[in-house]
Amino acid sequence: MKAIVDDPVYNETLPGNSSQDVLQQIAQLSEQMAGIAHQTNESEGFPHQEFDWLAAAGLLEVVLPKQPLSFQQQNTASLLQLLKLAGKGNLSVGRIYEGHINALYLIHLFARQTQKKNWYDTLQQSKHIFGVWNTEAQDGVSIIKQPDGSYMLKGAKTFCSGASWVTRPIVPGKLIGEDGTHLGWQMCILPMEKVHQEAIDPSFWKPMGMKSSVSYKISFEGITLTEDDLLGKPNDYHQQPHFSGGAIRFAAVQLGGAEAIFDATRHYLQTLNRTDDPYQKMRLGEMAILIETGNLWLRQAGEQADQHSEEDATINYANMTRTAIEKICIEIMQLAERCVGARGLLQPHPFSRLHADLTTYLRQPAPDAALAQVGHYVTHETNPAHALWTAR
Template sequence: MPESIALITPSVSVASAEALAAALAPRLLAQAAHSDVEGGFPTREFGWLREAGLLAAPLPVALGGSGLGETAHTAALLSTLRHIGRGNLAVGRVYEGHVNALQLLQRFGQPAQVARWAQEAAQGHLFGVWNTEAHDGVKLEPLPDGRFRLHGSKTFGSGAGHVTRPLLTAALPDGGWQMLILPADEQVPRYASEFWQPLGMRASASFRIDFAGLEIGTEDLLGQPGDYYRQPWFSGGAIRFAAVQAGGAEAVFDETRRFLQRLGRTNDPYQRQRLGEMSLLIAQAQHWLQAAAGVAARPDAATAAEATVAHANLMRSAIEDICLRVLPLAERCVGARGLLRPEPFERLHRDLTHYLRQPAPDAALADAGRYALEQTSPAYQLWQP
């Protein structure tokens, strides 16, 4: 291990990372309205995360992190993501991509690569995962000197212009899919900010990004072709974004209760009924996060990939349903008055509604049903090792 890496000491423990995220949530929420601009980015907020050591936290302790990204600490990771989502869903979206990239590079990278990228993360580089593309997706052209030239573009590249180490998937000439980590501060792509005119999540800067003509070396390739789609990590990773969404639902709950307390509406029997329903939903979301962390941290989570993926699909489906039920209850609680700025509900509604539109929700639930139909064990054993 390079001496410069060995000298890095972990800035936070797993427990303190979770506590720091919880403490940051109110600051993130207070700042969110100022960051809610099309084409903008929560630069100040990521400065806070960087100062708190949360960008390096998913790294192993030996590489300057807290080990937050390790399977054994999945519960703490999901709680950390939930707290950041509670503060600002756009920040949570980009931070979840950062965590995803760090987990992928640790899982599939060579030791020298992991050490190099870990050092860059510890130095403050922001990582992300840009996989979504349209008809003109990213392709890798092998060059005579052993390097590769990129062609094509990605869509919904969250953190565009601020993520300096994006992890991309690219098509090889033989049809395989190869991961790479682009040094985007040296090989600078072209960002099309006009692509991003969203309903919500304005501050996530999820632009269309053109990589045509950029070149990388073999040291920038991550893993083997097809590794990105290996299960249970590809589909099972949905529990991370669902944790951020659950944080968004908690923010809606907290702000609804604050609004009613401020107006002295706590004795209204209908408001109490709605808050009871919302409390039930929030508790369900929290239980789902605990259950998902337990399944993901099982010793056989990788070998029992189908069960792990099926449970993750159930969890993401449940969290989506919970959020979609919390939102109209909150609207009825606060009425038209509560949906006027500077109250946060209008932004929270837009951001959470937009963020819930993750790929293939129906297919995810159908796949969980397929798995259940193929099993013969009773329901109480269905998700057990």
């Protein structure tokens, strides 16, 4: 994606790890994570072991300046593969990790140089996990300017993935001036040490899947912040094409969930010696086509995001990608169910967990609006079909 902050100080990569090395590392970690996914899910708690592995492999820092997938490199296709493989290992891990990467992207785009240095140092020295908690109910967050120049928070967020283990979440809210005027939707980065345990409500999170994403409700009532904790200007959070364009990241994680189901289905059929049946072969063939289609979407979406395309084209290419991958995931689940039958859906087979996780994680914001926007865009374009998405 286009960087809107010119950042020459950081515009080089360290010799050593390449993006290929990173993808090999995550492929291996993905298998390790899948190996313990059952226990992690049963615990219904934060995936500590998995994040220790990600931290030890340097993957929490992988998009920082001079790192193999630094945002300056504009290697979005590889970043999407990284996210996909994290999701393949464990979708809850993929969800929290995607939030971490999203937060670092927002810092890359909108933080001042001194803030970047502070937050990057914080991450590298103390392995803080970042996140983005935007979703809220009626009691949403306000950030109220105080006469002494500080800011007081009111309200709560829902679906706070990673909960208190995400120690540096971006919490956007309504910025309110000293005179009570609404100044826009303001991001802040909140040190979670300031949030008391009683403010965290795990009872909000009784989901059918994605249990280990620990997406609790958290109240920020009464917390005070300084100017340095605010990220960007009011309404930067919704700045396009970054806001809608970011949907390709969750789509990548979702496709990881579909790949996990493909692998598990094939393993199940091989174990039962059911691979010579023509109907099973047909379904596996269809599943392989769907998975490859998803990967082609991701590759193309990565390239599209890195081109300096017209804003609406970037947004709607992302809208198409997330819509296509949602469909792919649903079809993969249906085909897998028919392949493995009721017996396969029993535990300890992984299908009930994989399906519950993917079904839950497929529910992302505004799916109808995303598809409607694509329809609106293409009906108002005059370019012929073959030139709808080429860079201009």
